Amino acid sequence: MNKPATDENATSVLACEKLSKTFTEVREPVTVLDAIDLSVAPGARIAVIGASGSGKSTLLHLLGGLDTPSSGSIRIGGQDMTALSNAARGKLRNEKLGFIYQFHHLLPEFTTVENVAMPLLIRRGKPQPALDAARDLLERVGLGQRLDHKPTELSGGERQRAAVARALVTRPACILADEPTGNLDHRTAASVFDMMLELNESLNTSLVMVTHDRQLAQRMDEVWTLAEGRLAPARLEELS
Numbered sequence: 001m002n003k004p005a006t007d008e009n010a011t012s013v014l015a016c017e018k019l020s021k022t023f024t025e026v027r028e029p030v031t032v033l034d035a036i037d038l039s040v041a042p043g044a045r046i047a048v049i050g051a052s053g054s055g056k057s058t059l060l061h062l063l064g065g066l067d068t069p070s071s072g073s074i075r076i077g078g079q080d081m082t083a084l085s086n087a088a089r090g091k092l093r094n095e096k097l098g099f100i101y102q103f104h105h106l107l108p109e110f111t112t113v114e115n116v117a118m119p120l121l122i123r124r125g126k127p128q129p130a131l132d133a134a135r136d137l138l139e140r141v142g143l144g145q146r147l148d149h150k151p152t153e154l155s156g157g158e159r160q161r162a163a164v165a166r167a168l169v170t171r172p173a174c175i176l177a178d179e180p181t182g183n184l185d186h187r188t189a190a191s192v193f194d195m196m197l198e199l200n201e202s203l204n205t206s207l208v209m210v211t212h213d214r215q216l217a218q219r220m221d222e223v224w225t226l227a228e229g230r231l232a233p234a235r236l237e238e239l240s
Contacts, residue, residue, distance in 0.1 A: 012075075013096070013173040013206050014040040014063060019072035020229075021058055032058050034229035035072065040174055040206050045197070047217035048210045049234060050226035056210035057178055059226065063208065064097055064176045065089045077173060094119060098167030098205070100196075102179040104159040106151040106166075113138060113147040116166045130169075137165040141195055157188035164196055174206040181216065189213070 021033040032055040040046060050056050061067040063074060065081050074081045076096045081089055098119075106115045113134045114121075120130035138144055141161040151159055160180070167175055180196065181189035193216055200207045209220065217223045223234040 011041070012039040013042050014074075014076055014208070016063060016074045017072055019059075019062060019074065020070050021055070021062060021067075022070045031229055033062070033069075036229075036231050038063075038224075038231065040208055042173070042206060043200070043204045044206045044222070045200060045220040046206075046208045046222045046224065047220040048208070048224050048226055048231070049212070049214060049217050050210075052212075054226045055229060056226055060176050060178050060208070060210055064099060065093045094123065094170065096173045098170065098172040098175045100160075100163055100167045100175060100177040100180040102182040104151070104163040106159055106162060108151050111148045111150060112143060112154065112162050115151070116162060116169055119166060119170050133169055134165065137169055138162070140199070141165050156184055157192060160184060160188075160192050161195065164192065164199070168199055168203060168205065171203060172205060174208060175200070177207065177209040177211075179211055180209065182212065189216075193219075 016036060016038050019033055019036045020031065022029050022031045036059065048056055048059065058067070062069050065074070069082065072082075076092055079092060081092060084092065107118070110118070113131055116134035116138055117127075117130040120133060121127060135144075135147060138147060141164060143158060143161055143165070146154060146158060151162070154162065160183070164180070177196070181192050184192060196207065197219065199205070207220075209216075211217055217234070224231045225234045
């Protein structure tokens with residue numbers, strides 16, 4: 001059964017109620033998500049596991065306002081994202097959320113510090129404070145000596161560390177991470193994930209992560225399984 005909606009939704013940084021998504025561009029309509037309820041408390045660490053194609057990425061895209069649900073609501077900081085215009089939704093997303101993907105999506109023509117500063121620069125604020133904030137975070141993730149390097153000059157682990165810094169530079173209420181270490185070898189993945197958890201704790205930023213890696217999922221506060229469009233608490237045998 002889905003996690004019940006409670007009064008916690010009023011104080012959560014991110015919450016959805018009866019969230020559903022049906023794709024109709026195929027011969028038969030396919031319901032990927034079916035009336036999901038989820039509430040993310042400040043500083044919470046939540047993992048969602050499930051088989052490939054179960055809808056994990058779709059759920060993350062809906063929570064982040066990158067796609068629109070077929071029904072249900074999504075609230076970020078108490079605001080109903082589904083009721084906002086595209087421009088207002090984009091502004092709220094930039095202010096409240098950070099995104100980390102399996103592939104870093106760094107812009108190749110910009111330096112590392114410019115890439116990390118980008119979420120602040122697109123707010124049309126002054127460049128120097130944005131670059132200073134990016135530099136501070138890059139120092140924290142161990143890339144203080146790589147500020148002026150282009151993405152092609154970084155290792156895979158360094159690129160993903162830069163992507164984590166970029167997601168956190170706005171000090172968002174919640175990070176949405178889609179297989180954030182899935183493209184890394186085991187040792188590098190563990191190092192990047194350790195860093196993510198440390199920053200999650202020190203910055204009190206909530207973390208919602210979808211992953212195939214059950215070992216990483218076990219280190220989160222809550223683990224949920226997505227199957228047949230529904231969320232349920234993960235069983236111990238699913239994490240072994």
